[in-house]
Amino acid sequence: LTLANMLSTLDHMPCLTIALAQGAAMGGGLGLLSCCDMAIAQTDTKFALSEVRLGLIPATISPYVLRAIGVRQARRYFQTGERFSAETACAIGLVHSVCDDLDAALQSTLSTVLQNGPQAMRESKELCRDYAGCCI
Secondary structure: OHHHHHHHHHHOOOOOOEEEEOOEEEOHHHHHHHHOOEEEEEOOOEEEOHHHHHOOOOOOOHHHHHHHHHHHHHHHHHHHOOOEEHHHHHHOOOOOEEEOOHHHHHHHHHHHHOOOOHHHHHHHHHHHHHHOOOOO
């Protein structure tokens, strides 16, 4: 319940949230990454939805992971528990970019977003939530 509340709180934050992935992002860590508005991974980061290897299902993180990577990819990775690369994570929509230098990537992203209107960013995030799943 604590994990579910934390993920929901992160997902509903009105401000921009950015996740940096380094080393390994597996199970709950991958769920945490899925809750953020932006995700950047270091080139050698490994990912997995490894719950099935423990005889569990990724129930708590599934709404966020499904939204991030879609049902088709989730069906594969929820059932296999296989590890995948940062490049694959980017290709399936889990992360937005892959880089060698996380600090430089973060600074570049912050330089860009700090030029924006904070209220417009909050309202844009709310707009995405309001229309998620709609066909236009």
